[in-house]
Amino acid sequence: MNEKFAQISETVSPDFGWLPFMDYVYTNFEETLGKAFADKTDAVAGLQAWQDACAKYAKDQGFTVS
Amino acid sequence: MSTTVGSAPRAASDASTAIRSRPRLTAARRRQYGAAYALVLPFFVIFIAMMIVPLVYAGYLSLFRTKLIGGRSFAGLENYAKAITDPLFLSGVLRMCVFLVVQVPIMIGLALFFALALDSGMMKLARFTRLSIFVPYAVPGVVATLMWGYLYGPDFGPFAQIGTALGLGPPPFFTPTGMLFSIMNIVNWEFIGYNMIVLYAALRSIAPELYEAARVDGASEIRIAWSIKIPAIRAGLLLTVIFSVIGTFQLFTEPQLLRTLAPTVIGTAYTPNLYAYNVAFVNQDANYAAAMAFLLGIVIMIISYLVQLSAQRKERRS
Numbered sequence: 175m176n177e178k179f180a181q182i183s184e185t186v187s188p189d190f191g192w193l194p195f196m197d198y199v200y201t202n203f204e205e206t207l208g209k210a211f212a213d214k215t216d217a218v219a220g221l222q223a224w225q226d227a228c229a230k231y232a233k234d235q236g237f238t239v240s
Numbered sequence: 241m242s243t244t245v246g247s248a249p250r251a252a253s254d255a256s257t258a259i260r261s262r263p264r265l266t267a268a269r270r271r272q273y274g275a276a277y278a279l280v281l282p283f284f285v286i287f288i289a290m291m292i293v294p295l296v297y298a299g300y301l302s303l304f305r306t307k308l309i310g311g312r313s314f315a316g317l318e319n320y321a322k323a324i325t326d327p328l329f330l331s332g333v334l335r336m337c338v339f340l341v342v343q344v345p346i347m348i349g350l351a352l353f354f355a356l357a358l359d360s361g362m363m364k365l366a367r368f369t370r371l372s373i374f375v376p377y378a379v380p381g382v383v384a385t386l387m388w389g390y391l392y393g394p395d396f397g398p399f400a401q402i403g404t405a406l407g408l409g410p411p412p413f414f415t416p417t418g419m420l421f422s423i424m425n426i427v428n429w430e431f432i433g434y435n436m437i438v439l440y441a442a443l444r445s446i447a448p449e450l451y452e453a454a455r456v457d458g459a460s461e462i463r464i465a466w467s468i469k470i471p472a473i474r475a476g477l478l479l480t481v482i483f484s485v486i487g488t489f490q491l492f493t494e495p496q497l498l499r500t501l502a503p504t505v506i507g508t509a510y511t512p513n514l515y516a517y518n519v520a521f522v523n524q525d526a527n528y529a530a531a532m533a534f535l536l537g538i539v540i541m542i543i544s545y546l547v548q549l550s551a552q553r554k555e556r557r558s
Binding site: 195202205208212231234237 | 307308309310503504507508518522523524
């Protein structure tokens with residue numbers, strides 16, 4: 175498993191901007207986009223729900239979301 | 241050993257002098273009081289440090305709001321207002337109400353049935369049966385959930401394998417509707433034995449003369465169970481019901497562990513306790529979690545009180 179990760183790490187972009195609350199983002203994935211995948215429903219709507227939840231959390235934390 | 245024997249009569253005479261001269265304590269009496277307080281002191285130190293202080297601190301935290309940008313500020317009862325309108329929190333409470341209405345009667349009913357069957361004395365291998373029903377309670381909840389999680393598993397569990405071999409597909413243990421019943425089954429398996437022992441102990445304390453009198457009057461065993469045994473253990477039944485109500489609203493271990501197996505079915509807010517945990521440790525919002533924990537405590541107290549009240553009213557009527 176870790177060997178795979180080591181190979182994949184070559185392809186990861188180091189320019190990706192990480193959020194200061196990735197824990198919430200990953201957990202919320204299961205309830206939005208992950209749920210859409212599991213139930214085979216609309217993945218775009220799931221992605222939208224994921225984005226909305228993350229934006230809402232960020233606003234609650236005092237960030238300005240544009 | 242000799243000192244205890246020697247001191248017993250002296251203590252008795254001290255007690256009689258203390259009654260005669262109430263306001264003035266003798267030196268020996270005062271020493272006894274001192275010893276009593278010294279003996280309960282460790283309990284109170286731990287009780288205050290581990291119960292009262294954290295409770296007060298949680299109550300204090302629940303009145304604030306912490307943001308990544310802006311830091312901590314006083315929020316008054318805002319967190320409580322947020323919780324009672326939070327659809328996730330309310331859906332968790334509602335789910336536990338469904339759980340309570342379906343699971344608790346099944347569990348108490350089966351526990352009562354087993355307790356009566358064991359108490360009737362008409363059962364072969366009674367001792368073995370009693371032990372084997374009670375053993376699941378001795379299994380830690382985490383281990384029990386892992387075991388059931390394996391049995392339920394749609395990809396690897398034995399039921400899924402049998403179902404697939406017969407061409408029926410895996411049974412719906414982890415579907416959105418099936419999950420609640422799967423958890424109910426685990427909780428039943430764990431706690432029927434415990435409730436059975438409580439009820440069985442209550443049954444053993446009934447005076448056997450009552451049964452003899454009933455038999456002389458020509459009552460059948462079922463009539464004895466219904467008219468003598470069940471009314472006599474009403475206090476024990478009430479106790480098991482209240483424990484079950486409290487246990488239901490505190491449901492956490494089972495959904496938390498099954499979440500790794502079915503993360504899209506059990507959300508972060510499946511039960512109120514699970515939601516408070518996720519809000520505190522994933523969303524990093526300890527203030528809101530503290531407010532929810534307090535609200536949950538109040539809900540549990542109200543429901544336990546209502547159960548007790550209705551039982552008392554029933555007793556007065558009969």
